Amino acid sequence: MAHANVIELHRFGHLYRNGRGVREVDLEVRKGEIFGFLGPNGAGKTTLIRTMMGFLRPTTGSGKILGLDVVKDNLDIRKRVGYLPGEPVMYDWLTGRGNISLAMEVRGLKNGGRLRELAERLEADLDRKVKSLSKGNRQKIALLNAMVHDPELLILDEPTSGLDPLAQETVRAILVEEKARGKTVFMSSHDLYEVEAVADRVGIIRDGVLVAVDEISNLKKQRVKYVSIELRTPIEEIQLPPGSRVLRKDRAKLHLSYTGEVAVLLDWLSTCKPVDLTVADPPLEEVFRSFYDQEVRS
Amino acid sequence: MILLAQYLKANRIGLLVWTLAHMTLILMVAASATAIETQTDYLFRAFSEWMPRGLQSFLGLAPGMSKIDSYIQAKTGALLSLTLPIYATLLAAGVVTREVDSGTADFLLALPTRRRDIMLSRWVGMCLNLAALAVTSWGAVVLGLKAKGLTGSFYGYFWMCINWFLLAVAIGSINLAASVWIDDYSSGVRILLAVVVGLFFVDLGMRIADLPYAARFFNPFSHYDPAYAIKNGGMPAGSVLTLLFMSAASLIVAVKKFDEKQIET
Structure with a gap:
């Protein structure tokens, strides 16, 4: 069943014991859009994403991703979502290809998916051990890992972090192409230019509270x-x-x-x-x- | 299976190093059987008369054992009884604590796999690592003695290694459960090792104090009795069941708590 909203959060949040975190977020992300999630460091972007991905349990509200409950159906959600963590860490002793192969095996994918095509575009070095890669190259491997199984929804926490300007441009181009292919992208960033360049709508989070959600053009005019x-x-x-x-x-x-x-x-x-x-x-x-x-x- | 294969591959160097070090040590001990045994026998036997029964048994000085068996038990069964639990502790700390601390937990948990499958595959991998170490230790004892043309209760030594293995699995499982609450790897390892070494010495103290088995029941080390294994070629059923129960109960706790664990950045 097709859902118009790929992400639906209702009073959704996660509060840590110290009272910080994300409070009662109401948010809908539409199918086929690029949604930019803006906020400074510590505003709660990563907490919201980690709660959506099931790393943290929501302390309030409920959420649906691709029509599936964030808590109960998390396994099915992870089959259909590509996730890039804010600080991607992979197995150091494996090569980039080794890490991606492991993930693909767990996903039950036999062939290389879109690995070759995307790796060429990003100029990612797949055959060096991750421990010897620079931050930017690790980011490229992590991006490939998030996209290689051609997910319906990409949840990307700071996707261009650590990349050089050319690679950033390539990533932005890829995201726009994904949108053209009918995929949905939810990306957090503190880079305003980046969000302005690719996103259809933007949400702004401040001290754990979603203070605005609107189309970029409206928000600027508002x-x-x-x-x-x-x-x-x-x-x-x-x-x-x-x-x-x-x-x-x-x-x-x-x-x-x-x-x-x-x-x-x-x-x-x-x-x-x-x-x-x-x-x-x-x-x-x-x-x-x-x-x-x-x-x-x- | 994929996760298990990945875990075994990740730990292959560690296993190799531990196995080689363990085997070398045991081979050296076993191959030195006659020389050391004749030199220290008199001293040991002289002291042993004043030792509590529990300590006598622990040090391989229990009555009714051959000199070779006593020697093997004293030098491998007692002194090396800490190495397998320490290895088990390091493996256990690597399952959740190290993955969360290093951030690789994010990589795994973003994949479509259940947390319980991750935990179970790691636990099976830990058991296979410990089994490999136990079996090679037994092989080293046999080889070392045979190289010197000596013979001992090889079947009994095998049971001593099984007792070792079950003890290590129980301690590894308990530490696995405990590690779910610990997110810092270096301090986690220190805490868990301190607890294991502490339990070892508490058990030793209780044996020296000649406290009954029932009083030591909750300490996994109390269910390690190499003298019994060597003499009888088996283990007391109570010890087997208790160690298996400790392992299973700890594994259930570990799986349940890992399932509920909040993976923070």
Whole structure:
């Protein structure tokens, strides 16, 4: 039975004994989309992923992946999911190929699956022992391991971590192709550019709470505007509107982010009598910061 | 089977090193049988009259045994009775604690395999490793004695090795269960080894104090009686059942707790 939502979490969370963790996440990830899961280190990205994968048991709520219960049907979920841990570790004494072969044997796969094709694209060194590989090359092997059985859903925790820019670009291209093949990708990252480049929707987690889920285009449009304004009057004399934050000042030009009603911004602009003006959707970074940096706003 | 094969492959170097070291030591001891036995016999026998019965038996000085059997028991049965449990402890600590500590647990647990299958395959692998060490130890005793043209209770030595093996499996299984609560490998190994060595000396102390078997019942080392094995070519049924029960109960706990274990980063 086909499910429109590949991931469905309802008040889903895992709290550690110290009270930290992930609290009551409600989230749906649609079939065939790339979902970016953003948050700084320690926000709870990895905890949520590990709970979805069954490494941790949910302390609240319930979750379904590919229509299967996260706790009860975890074995079946793992058959159909490709998982890349945040810090992938494999058996050091085996080669990359040895590690992948072991995983494929456990998965009951006889042939090499997509190993050759993906390894060539990623330029992964399969025949050296893992202990002698660099972090980037280990990451490539771990990525291959997650993708080689052609899973319906990829759950990737920081997929481009440790990779050089070219390899990062290749990974992003592969993920977009996977999406085109009807696969779903759930990827965590703290790299805003990366998520902006590939994801359809994004979820932002802060202190274990999912604070926003939206399409990237909506999220950027939703509240924050990037305003560059050139003024005749000295910048110091300008009274900024509420919800604005100065990003940069150079000579008579002021660059600020604005969060709030557009009408209020227009009113303020009319009083400033600007010489030149640019209002644009902000880079995702600015949207991201608006969720984390509220107290800095003027 | 795939997981078992992977486990055996992973431990092959360790097994080889332990087996060679163990065999070399036992071969040297067995091949030195006459020389050492004649030199130390008088001293040992003189002291043994004041020793408690339990200690006499442990050191191979129990009455009714031939000099060769006494020697083999004293030098291998007693002194090396710690090596197999120590090896079992190291193997047990490698099953969960090392995999969680190093992060390879993530690799395994992301695969479509049940945690109980991982645990059972590791336990079977541990038993096979210990069996290989026990059998080669017996072979080394026989070879060492035969090389010197001596003969002893070879069948009894075989049972001594079986007793060794069952003791090591019980201790390995207990440590396997305990290791599910320990995520740090280096401190885990230290703790588990300290417990094993502690249990060994507690049992030795109880034997010296001549405490009855019932008082020592819960210590696995109390169910190791090389003198009985050599003299009778077997093991007391109670000891066999107790060691098997300890192993099975510990394995059940290990499987259940590993199934519930939260694998944190």
